[in-house]
Amino acid sequence: ETLAGRFARLKLIWADGGYAGQLIEWTWTLSQWLLMIVKRNDDVKGFEVLPKRWIVERTFAWLGKYRRLSKDYETQVNSSETMIKIAMVNLMLHRLKPG
Secondary structure (H helix, E strand, O other), X not given: OOHHHHOOOOOEEEEEHHHXXXXXXXXXXXXXXXXXXXXXXXXXXXXXXXXXXXXXXXXXXHHXXXXXXXXXXXXXXXXXXXXXXXXXXXXXHHHHOOO
């Protein structure tokens, strides 16, 4: 099964500037996914909140609150993926019913 077949709904990927270059063309050729690079503003000195990127950073911060995900305890990728899914389900349930 190809990646494009496995993730049929995926159309757009946001990435950091470090992923620019041949990767953009490669992702399009491989699966027709559009890789958009979030660019920094050259005029700004110091820290700047970048569009879309803060969503990823915020999610990593949420996941880091779960002890099991704070370190690489898992030896299998499937176990790590499952723990991330469990943590995200917990986060979503708390958004539906806080407290």
